[in-house]
Amino acid sequence: MQRLIVFNNLSLDGYFTNRHGDMGWAHAGPPDLEFSAFSARNARGGGSLIFGRVTYGLMAAFWPTEAARRQLPEVAAGMAAMTKFVFSRTLKQPGWENTEVVKGDAATKLRALKREKGRGLAILGSGDLVAQVAAAGVIDEYQFVIIPIVLGSGRTLFEGVKEPLGLKLVESRTFKNGRVFLRYLPSGRP
Numbered sequence: 001m002q003r004l005i006v007f008n009n010l011s012l013d014g015y016f017t018n019r020h021g022d023m024g025w026a027h028a029g030p031p032d033l034e035f036s037a038f039s040a041r042n043a044r045g046g047g048s049l050i051f052g053r054v055t056y057g058l059m060a061a062f063w064p065t066e067a068a069r070r071q072l073p074e075v076a077a078g079m080a081a082m083t084k085f086v087f088s089r090t091l092k093q094p095g096w097e098n099t100e101v102v103k104g105d106a107a108t109k110l111r112a113l114k115r116e117k118g119r120g121l122a123i124l125g126s127g128d129l130v131a132q133v134a135a136a137g138v139i140d141e142y143q144f145v146i147i148p149i150v151l152g153s154g155r156t157l158f159e160g161v162k163e164p165l166g167l168k169l170v171e172s173r174t175f176k177n178g179r180v181f182l183r184y185l186p187s188g189r190p
Contacts, residue, residue, distance in 0.1 A: 002114045003140040004050075004121045006130055007042070008157055010144050015154030016127060023058060023125060026147050027071075032177035040074035046082065047120035050110070053088035055125030060096040085113070087129055107136035114138075131160040141185055142167060148178035 008016050009026035017023050051059060059079070062068050068076040084099040087106050094101055102109050106129055113121055123130055123139075133139055158165070166187030173181040 002047070002116065002118045002120050004110055004114055004123070004133075004138055005141045005143055006123045006134075006139055006157075007143045008125060008130075008145075009147050010157065011147055011149050011151045011154070013150045013152065014156050015151045016125060016157045017155045018151050019153040021054065021058075021155070023055075025149060025151065026145075028149075029147070029179075030177050032175050032179070035175040035177055035179055036072075038173075038175070038181070039072070040078075047118060047122060048083040048085060048113070049079070050121055050123040050126070050129070051084065051086045052126035052129040053086060053091050054128075056084075056086040056088070056091070056094070056096075056099075059124065060094070060099075064096055085109075087126075107133050107138050110138050127155050127157050127159060131158050134158065134165055135161055135163065137186070139186065141183065143184075144182045146180040146182065 009023065010016055011025070018025055063076050063079040068079075080097060082098065084094070084096065085102050086094060086099060087102050087109075089103060091101050110121070110133055123133075130139075167184035168187050169182060170185055171181070171183035175181070
């Protein structure tokens with residue numbers, strides 16, 4: 001059985017996008033070889049990527065480009081190679097290799113994907129999708145990189161969650177560039 005992980009960058013004030021819906025701020029800042037190696041290792045992890053339509057549009061506009069291959073070659077190659085699922089009622093043609101458009105109930109589809117053989121599933125960005133499936137109890141692990149920036153406004157990752165979600169910290173790591181990696185399991189899970 002595959003595990004479903006949420007991986008997101010968050011600002012110090014708790015936003016995963018700025019007020020314009022952009023996530024580019026998460027890639028700014030001083031270079032850090034240790035953090036670059038961490039990012040590249042994550043990209044080589046394989047598995048499948050899960051997106052909502054808006055995040056998918058942002059990712060598909062950047063990662064298949066020459067700029068992405070020049071700035072972060074290992075991450076860009078990993079993103080291209082991975083199977084990608086985008087949940088959307090309106091998107092017809094994905095336009096990015098190895099991508100399937102999924103219509104219908106996300107929690108049901110993700111439960112089915114988790115039962116398939118594979119190397120894991122990771123939701124990137126996709127706040128509406130995260131809030132929906134977190135409330136349904138489908139997510140096995142949450143991973144966040146806290147970026148040392150205050151955005152002032154934007155979108156929080158869990159907008160729309162109506163009941164508290166208890167999380168247990170199981171790992172943390174600090175990088176020289178000021179970023180902090182945090183890994184949580186839903187409360188009550190080993």
